[in-house]
Amino acid sequence: PLCLLVLDGYGIYDEYEGNCAYLANPENINGAIAQAKQKQLYVQLKAHGPAVGLPDETDMGNSEVGHNALGAGQIIAQGAKMVNDSMQGKLFESKNWQTITAAAKEKTVHLFGLLSDGGVHSNITHLLTLLRKFAEAGCPNVRVHALTDGRDVAGDSSPKYIKMLEDALAQAEASGSGFSYRVGSGGGRMYVTMDRYNSDWNIVKRGYDSMVHGKIDESIVPEVGKNGYTGYYKSMSEWREAVGASFPDKSDQNYPPFVIVDADGNPTGKIGDGDIVINFNFRGDRAIEISRAFIEGDDFKDMDRGVAPKVDYYGMLIYDNDVGIPKQSLVPNPEIHNVMSEYLVASGVTMYAMSETHKYGHMTFFWNGNRSGYLDTSLEKYEEITSEPATPEQIAKNPAMKAPEIADATKIKVD
Structure with missing residues (x-):
């Protein structure tokens, strides 16, 4: 038999004090590499960029x-590149975009996903472009449900991205009479919304509850009430300052959910019937479960959704082509x-x-x-x-x- 091993987190890089694989000096792996080189059976593959x-x-x-690349044995144009290319014009000429912007004259657009430029699941530039284009199309009501990263980028880098988002929202709101462009809810990616492979549906429920119901279920969010953390704030920047002070040992990826509320404590970004919901992540694995929560009918049993609104749901891409999750996307998928x-x-x-x-x-x-x-x-x-x-x-x-x-x-x- 031939055995192909993929070592998670292992790679080849310069031999220096920041290279943990080099510092560990793994005897068996190094021995196998030396043996392969001796037999001229060793080759290095690029695992980044155009390769x-x-x-x-x-x-x-x-x-x-x-x-994808190892399994296909070929170079596949990936989600990030396809979305980049599509946002140069094709996306905004598509039938789906015309449908969305027409409906958004009367209904609220909700955009949710990972807020960073890590480029693994999303890129903040895509979100900022969508906000600008919705404003240019005359869509008056937009809400963003933003997840802090801290995994594909530095663990404490979210304030930079929050400022970029809040500045873009203020600019979009100022561009039209009666426009309302605000953050609605969010949290840390590994604790809110972005579960995968059915590992922990409470992660999905924390995000769904905050987006749809404007509430936080304290039975699965024990952080509420600890160290002054309430979960309800007037802005995302206010939340980030509060959550960092309440939980200094946590990083961006592990922060609890939050809901943005008005002066009377009412949520300002709840998703309702007929609203347009767009997941702006392009990678599929951590987008499938939350997509199912929005698109599946009464036979959905993986978590308690409460009263589930009927929404017009889109992914940045189709996250699972075989079963059609979701049914609609902003950008066509790569064909492999x-x-x-x-x-x-x-x-x-x-x-x-x-x-x-x-x-x-x-x-x-x-x-x-x-x-x-x-x-x-x-x-x-x-x-x-x-x-x-x-x-x-x-x-x-x-x-x-x-x-x-x-x-x-x-x-x-x-x-």
Whole structure:
């Protein structure tokens, strides 16, 4: 058998004091590399920039684009590049954009997603462009539900992005008579909204509650009432100052949810029936669950949504092409064909793919060109080792995650 291992978080870089893989001096990996070099079976692959379909050399790689490229064996134009190109004009000439802006004359537009320029899940420049274009189209009411990053960018960098957002909202609001462009709600990305692989639906519920109901469920947000944290603030910048003071040991990615309220304490950005909701993240894995919460009907059972409004929902892209999550997008998806798994299945080769919950979709969905499920159940077997929730405490306590269990399970299959 041939075994292909993807080492999460491991890469090749300059040998200096900031390179943890170099400092760890991993005996087995270094031995395998030395042996491969001796046999002239060693090659280095780029995992960033145009080599993996990103706009330029300054764009760092990520697990989505890396697994797409490895699984496809080809360069795929990725979401960031496609959105960049589309925002030069095509997006704003599309039928979907015309439909959205026509409806937005009467209904509120809600934009939600990750507020940073990390370029892994989103880019703040896309959000700022959309705000400007909505104002130019004469859409009077827009709300942004913003998630702080602290994972793909520095852990305490959110004030910079909040200022950029609030400045852009003020400019858009000033551009039209009666315009109202405001932040509605938000929180930290790893605690609010952006769960993946059904790891913890309470993460999704925290975001959904704040966006839709304008409330915070204290049974799943124990931070409320601690150290002066209320969860309800007049602006996002006020919230950021308060949450940083209340929880100095937390970083941007782990902050609790917040809701923006008026002078009387009423939420100012609740999502209602007929409103337009746009997820401005372009990466799919952490966008699927919250998209399902908005688009699925009464048979949705993964969390209690309360009274769910019927909205016109769009992703920046379609996050799962196979099952259509969501049904509509601002930008057409990349089409990935002739991936390695298709070739192996056509050749009658059996395959086994396995990882833990937090990376399972990387070895299946991303690896197979953003397809869900099996290509051929008679030749493929996928297995998942259940992960603990990815809380900061759990990550710090167990950085190896499920690597030992994955190694043991793989050894059994190989033997």
